[in-house]
Amino acid sequence: MKLPFLRQVTATTLAALLTCPAPALLAQTASPPPADEEDEELIILSPFMVSAGSGGSYAATSTLAGSSMGATAGGAQDINYFRSGAGRGEVPHPDTITAEGLFSEYDLPLDLGHTSPELFVVQAAAAPARFEVLPEVTHLAQLGFSSGLAAATWERAPLNLVAVIDKSGSMAGHPLDLVRQSLQQVLRQLGPGDQLSIVLYGDRAHVHQPVTRVAAHTRHLLERAIRSIRSNGSTNMEEGLQVGYQVARESARDFAGTTRVMLFTDERPNVGDTSPESFMGMARAASTDGIGLTTIGVGVHFGTALAEQLSSVRGGNLFFFPDEAEMLTTFTEDFDTMVTELAHDFSVRIRPARGFRIAGVFGLPADLLRWEGNDLVFTVNTIFLSKRKGGIYFALSHEGEKARGYLPASPARPGDRVAQIDFSYSETEAGRTVRAQSDVRLQHPRDLQAGLTRGRALVDEFLTLRRAASAHLFDNDQETAFQLTADLVRRLERIDDPALDPERTLAANVHQTFAELSGNTVELICGLSIEVIDEVDDDGMPHREVPVDNLTGLPSRR
Template sequence: MGSKWRKAKLALGLNLCTYVPSIHDDDDNDDKGSLSSKHSGGALPSPVTPGSHGLKLSKSLSRSSKKTCSICLATMKRGDGQAIFTAECSHSFHFQCIASNAKHGNLLCPICRAKWKEIPLQCPSVNPPSGRARINDVDWAQDNALATVIRRLPPPRSNPNRNAAPFRQASEPATFDDDESLGHQLDSAQKSMSDKNYRDSGEGRAIKIKTYPEIPAVPRFNSSANFTVLVHLNAPTSVSGPNPSSSQPGLPHVTQTPRAPVDLVTVLDISGSMAGTKLALLKRAMVFVIQNLGPNDRLSVIAFSSTARRLFPLRRMSEMGRQQALQGVNSLAANGGTNIAEGLRKGAKIMEDRREKNAVASIILLSDGQDTYTISNSDGSRNQHNTRLLLPLSMHSGEDSSFKIPVHTFGFGTDHDALSMHSISEISGGTFSFIETESVIQDAFAQCIGGLLSVVVKELQLSIECVHPEVHLRSLRTGSYPNRILSSGRKGSVDVGDLYADEERDFLISVNVPTELSNPETSLLKVSCVYKDPLAKEMVNLGSEVLRIERPKVVGETRVSIEVDRQQNRLRAAEAMAEARAAAEKGNLAGATSILEKCRKALLESVSSKAHDRLCLALDAELKEMQERMASQHVYNTSGRAYILSGMSSHSWQRATARGDSTDGSSLVQAYQTPSMVEMVTTSQATLLGSPSSRRLVRPVWASGSLPKPR
C-alpha cells in the first residue's frame, strides 16, 4: 500500500476516526489510493494532522488498539492462543469477543462506530466452507479452534414504505413543532403486562412520609425556641418484571418496568477542543443513551460549536428512530468555538415548541470549554456575574415560571467553565456533574438517564402545618428546593418536584416548643403532600400522622435522634463547602482548607459519627478530598472548583452526581444513587468491559457494609 494508506492505518490503530484510503483490487493502483470522504456507516471522522515529529497525540491515545482488545481489555500478543480479527476500519479485537457482538446483530465498530461491510462469524474449522479467511499480521497458536471467517453484507435495500424524515435537512424550521407524535406508547402485550404489574403494586405506589423529633421528650415546664424535626420522604419503588427481549448473554439482567416516557434533548459541545478521543467517547456515550431509550421515549440532539444546529427533530426511539439518531451522532465532527448559550436556546426551543409532551422532560448539556460568545468582556476576560445569560429566560425556574425543564450539566475535562455549568443547573433545577476522566463519560450519562427513566412522582409539593396553637415554624432547611412560610409561621410548603423510584428526601424543620402545664404530650406538626402520578395521570393526596413529643415532669438522659443528626451533618457539610468555595474564589486557599477542617472535626464529634454512621464517614472522606484539591491555585482551578461545585449540587438537591473520575457506588460520596441508577451504570460498565467476569459491580454505599441504609 502507499504512504497514505500507511498513515491512515497508523492513525486508526491509535483509536482515531479518520479518512480511510480507497482499496483497489488491482495491486498496481495501490499507490494511487485516495482518502475516502465517507465511512460506510455515515460517521464523519475527525481529521488527524501530522506534525513535524509525527502525529501529535495525547497520552491517552498512545496505546494502540492493536495491542489491547477494546472489548475485553486484555492484551493481544503474538502466540497467545487467540485469533485476532482486524476490521476494514483497521481496529483489531480478539476474534471470540467481536464474533459474539456480531452474533447479536451489532455491525458497528465498538471504537469508531463505523458500519462494517464484512462481519466476523464463528466456524468450527480453520478452513471455512464458504466466505474467505482473513488472517492479519498477528500470529496465534495452531491449536486455536476458531478461525476468522468473513461474510460480506449485502447492500442496503431501498424501502419505498420508509416514511422517516431524511437525516439532513436543508434548513431548520422557524418553529420546532415537528416533533414525532407520541402515538400508541405500548403494544397490547406490553400494555397488559405493565397494567397488571402496576395494579398489583397497590399501595407500593404511594410516597412514604415519616417525621422524627430531635429528642422524644421535653420537660413539661421547659420551652425551646429552636426544636428540630426531620421530615423524611421515600418515593415508591418501580414495579419491575423480566424483559423477554433482553437475552444477550454476559450482560446484567435488564428489567421491563412500566414507567413514564421521557422527552430528552441533549446539547453537545463539538467545538475544536473536543476533537479526537473526547468526541469519540462522547459518541460512544450517546450510542449507549440511544440504545437504552425505549420506543415511547423521544430524543433530539443539538450540536453546538460557534453556532448550534439541531441534528434531528424530537423523535421516538423506535427502531427507525434509533437508526436516525445513531446516524446523526456518528456524523459529528469537532471544530469551531464554544457557544453554549446558542445551544441551550435551541434546546429550550425544542421543548417549548413541541406539539405533544411526554410526562417527563429534561435537557442534558455537556461542554469541555468556556462560552466565548455570550459572557466574555470585550477584552476577552470572563464576567462570572453574567453566567445567568447562558440560560434562556424561559428556563429560569421560579414561582412565575410555567416552563420548568431541568438542565443536567456535565463539565468535561479540566478546562470547562464549572461556575457557569453549575449556575445553569442550579437555576433550572438540574444537577451539575464533573467528568474529570474522559473514560467515565458514558457511566456519568448512564447514571443520569438511569434516574430520568425511573420518574415515579411529578410536581410534588410538601405541606407542613403546626397543630398546637402556640407552635410556629422558625425555619425550613431544604437545600436548593424552594420553600415558603405562610400564615404568620403556622404553615409552610416545599416545592420538591420530581422524584425517581426509591429516591429519598430529607428536610429539617425548626419550630418552637411551648411549656405545658398539664398535658403529657404536645402535638407539634402535621405533614401532608400532593403530587401527580405520571403513569396513572392522576393527582395523589397523602397525609402523615401528627408528630407528638412527650412532656413528663422530669426527663432523664435523652439521646439525639440518629436520623436528625445525620441530616444536620449533611447540611453542615454542604454549608462548609459553599463557605470554603467562596474563600477559594478570593484566593484564600488556606482559609478554605481551614473551614473544611473545622467541619470535619465537628462531624467527628457528632452522635452519628460515634455510632459509625456511613453517611457521616462519606462526608468526612468527601471533605478530605476537597482539601487535597485545594493544595495550590493550579489544582483548584483545574479540578478543585468543579469537584466542590458538583458536591454542592449533589447535597443541595440530594441527588447523585458524577464527581471526579468515578461514578462507582463503592465510593463513599455516592450516597444518593438509586437502584435504577445503579442498574444503568452497571449495564454501562458491563458494555464497556465486555466480560461479566471483569465487570465492576456498582452499589450504593450502604449495600456493601453491615450498617443499615441511612433513612
C-alpha cells in the first residue's frame, strides 16, 4: 500500500521555514429523578446558553468564566499527521486534515458572561463570516463546549489501562522507539489505584505484561516490560485487539474505575481480517461494556482512514505523535482528560431560521450527518473532558442566494436569531438523559469571544487547505493551489492572535510546496530537490454509503 501523500519533496532546508517570521443566561440544574420515574428531563433555557444538570461523582463547583476545564468531541484530536507531512515538503491527502482534529488543538472559549456549575455546558452563538472558497456563506455559528468542573480539585477516576502494541516489522526503528517512550510517559502519569497491562501483536498476539497494579514496588517490573518490547512479524491487528479486549473485560470485573484500551500502531494491518468492519465491530461491542479505545498513531506511514473510523465509536479518540516532543507534551498535559468521558450520545438538530440555509458543518465526521428536510441532525458518540474548550461549527447562507442571487430585505443584526438548536445527551456518570433547546443569535462584533474569532480563522484554513490539496490531486491544478494558499497566508498574517502561529507556519509550508510545483517563487523558497510520485493509492479512503461534499462535509439530499 502506498503512502497517502500525493507528492514527496526531499528538502532539509524546509526546516528553516519553522523559524522564518510568518510574513442573559438562565442556567437550570436538573435534579435526579426518583428511581421510579423516567430517567429523562426537558430543559428550556435562555436563547444564549444551554446547559444541563450534573450528577455522579464529579465535583462541578466552578464557574464557567473561572474554570480552565473544557470539553471536546471524541474522534481525531489533532492534525499532526498533516502537519508533519507538510513540514517535510509533502502534500498530504486532503482527507488527512480534519476539522475536528484542528479544533481540538485549540482553546475555543465561547463565554457569554454568565456562570454555570454544570458538568457539561453547551453554548451557542453566531458571527458574520466570509470564506473565499465558500462565497455563499454569510455567517458562522459555534456550539461551544465547556465544563464547570474545577481544575484545581478535579481528579480522574482510577484507570485500568490495557496497552495494545503493534510490534510488527513496519514499526521497527523510530515508531517502536516512540511507543516505548510513550509507555514510559504513560506509566509516569499512573498512580496508586491504577493498573496497567500490555498486549503485543505481530503475526500473533500475546499478553506481554499481565495486569499489574501500579505501586512503588511494581514500577520497575513495568518499566522492564516496556524496555523489552522488540519488533518482528506481520501486522495481525485483529488478533491484537481481540486479546486486548479480552484482557480488558476480565480485568474490569473487579475494578472500581474506568477501563480503556490504548492502541499504539501505524495502522497497516496485513494479517487476519483486515476489513474495517472487523475492527469496528469489536470496538462497538467493547463500548457497550464501558470499555473505551484511544488510538495512538505513530510513524510516517500511519494509515489514518481506519484509525478515524475506530475513533468515531463511543468512547473513542485518536492522537498522532510525529515525534517525542509532541508525545511528551500530550501525555504530560492531557493524559487525565484524554481518558475521561463526560457524556455520550450528544444528539443535535440544527434548525436554520427563516431566510437561512445550512451551508456547511465542521468538527465531526461527515458520515454522522443527515438531512431531515431543511434541518440537519447528527449524533456525536462521546464528549471528553479537556483542558481546552471545544466546539462544532456550522456555516449559514441566505436561502436561495447561491441559486437566485437572493438577499433578504434587511441584513441580520446583532441579537437576531439565525438558527435553533435542539439537543440531548446522556451523562456518563449518572446515566441520565438530558434534553435542551436554544436559539442561536448573532453576536455584536465587540462581544465576540475567541471561540468565534479563532474559529473563523480555523474554518477558513481548513477549507482552503482542503480545497488546495484537492485541486492538486483531482484537477492537477497547481496554480490554483498556489493562489489559494498565498491568499491564506496573507489572511492569517492579518489576524492578531499569537495562538495561531502554528497555522501561519503550516500555511507557509504548504504554500512553499505549491509554489515549487506551480513554477512560482516566493520569498521563503530554499533549495529543494523534488520527486513527483505519479501513482496515488486510495485504498485507505473510507467508503461512504451516502455521498458527501468533500468541502462542506454535508451529505447528499438524495
